[in-house]
Amino acid sequence: MSASLRRDRRGPTKDQPSTGAPPRARSLPVRRTAVMRTAVWLAVAAGPLALVSSCARPDTAVRSVPAPVTRTAELRTESVTPAGYAELFLGLWLRGSSEDGTAADEVHAMAPSVPMPTWGEKSPAVERLATVRTARQAQDAWSVTLAVTFKEPVRDRSERTAAAPGVRYFALPVVAKDAGTTPAFAVPAAPMEVAAPSVIAQSAAPYGREVPDGSALASTVSEFLTAYLGAEGGAERYLSPGITLGALAESSFASVQIDELRAVQATDGKPGQDGLVVRVQAQVTATDAAGGQWPLSYALAFTARAGRWEVTALQSGLEDKAAKAKTASTHTDPALKGTATTMQTVAARQGTVAAGGITR
Known part of the structure; x- marks a missing residue:
């Protein structure tokens, strides 16, 4: 009996036929499948866990600081005007x-030499x-022309010295x-007279038409x-x-x-139909309270x-000059159009300044 049991533990003898694979051999595929399934689920779960872990723990790594972007600063060219300095020196x-x-x-x-x-x-x-006049001669060199009005000696007005x-x-x-925060000036030589x-020769004024005396236009003016x-x-x-006109500082006339x-346009002085526009220039003599007469x-x-x-x-009375400058700029060579445009802008600004009292 004991011998028979020992043979069973060792396995079948050569006389006993094999009844199939041993139990361990049959369970290996099942175990391998389970292990692989578990590994897959662990891998799937590891992604979110790793993300949470990386956000929770302090970052001990040294972050790379991006290099500052170097931008070219715009140069601010201050306008150095020598006119005031020249007036001070000459005075x-x-x-x-x-x-x-x-x-x-x-x-x-100011000028030791x-x-x-x-x-x-x-x-x-x-x-x-x-x-x-202020004329630039070189990068930092200017020629300033100044007008000086001298008083006449009180002792003898007929004597001219x-x-x-x-x-x-x-x-x-x-x-x-421009020396940084403050300008720097120098006068290298004495003034010269x-x-x-x-004087510019004036062209014919655009106001070439007479306005009849006693007409409605003359009376309104x-x-x-x-x-x-x-x-x-x-x-x-x-x-x-819709037109407003600022009052004068003093009303002493x-x-x-x-x-x-x-007038610029030919007119009989009658208003005519609505929308008719007439431009006029009036030469007047305004007398103040003291009897002084002002030609205006x-x-x-x-x-x-x-x-x-x-x-x-x-x-201002210069509106026709501005219109001519605008017309000239449209018929100017492209290389010179900038100059014509500048002249047009100056003329337009002069008109704006003179007409600044009336606004819409």
Whole structure:
């Protein structure tokens, strides 16, 4: 019995036929499938767990800081204008003396190499200094032309000396640089007296048509200017709807007389149909309370409405020049069109400034 049991534990003998695979051999495929299924589920679950873990734990890794982007700063070119410095220097130079004086000390501080003038009994009396031209000669070099008005000596107005009344012109060389927060200036040489600027020959005025005396247009112009210049109130009643006109700072004129009234368009002075526009220029003499007479000129635009003339614009009188400049710019060579456009802009700005009192 015991021998038989020991043979069973060792397995079948050669005389006993095999009844199939042993139990362990049969269970291996089932175990392998279970292990693989478990591994797959673990892998699927590992993704979210890893994400949660990475967000929860502190990041000890050194983060790479992106390099700052280098941007080219826009250069701000400050406008260095030597006009004021030239006016200051020339005023001190004309008042100073080679012997003494505070003005001479100031001049030597500003320009040590510039010699001082030597006057006779007294230095010339300067009434006013004004810059009339600033010409750039090089990158930092300027030539400034100044007009100087001298006072006439009180002791004898008939005596004309070197400092006699009148306007004289001086050109002053100035070196001007933008030295960081403040500008820097230098006057390398003494002033030189130059000739007066030439006067431009004026073209024919566009106001070539006479306005009949006593017409509705002439009466409206006279009444409006009389009210506007302060002799009578209520200038607003002559304005078109939507037009406003600022009052003068002082209304000291006692009377206004129309000396000449001319128009651009041919007109009989009657309002005519609504929307008719007429531009006029009035030469007037305004008399103040002290009896002083002021010759003044006014360019106005009138529009007809409901059988009356209404003021629609207080103009400069240069509007035709602006229109010609605009026309010239459309027929100018492309290489020169920039210059024509600049001239047009200047003329337009002049008109805007002169007509600034009336707004819509």
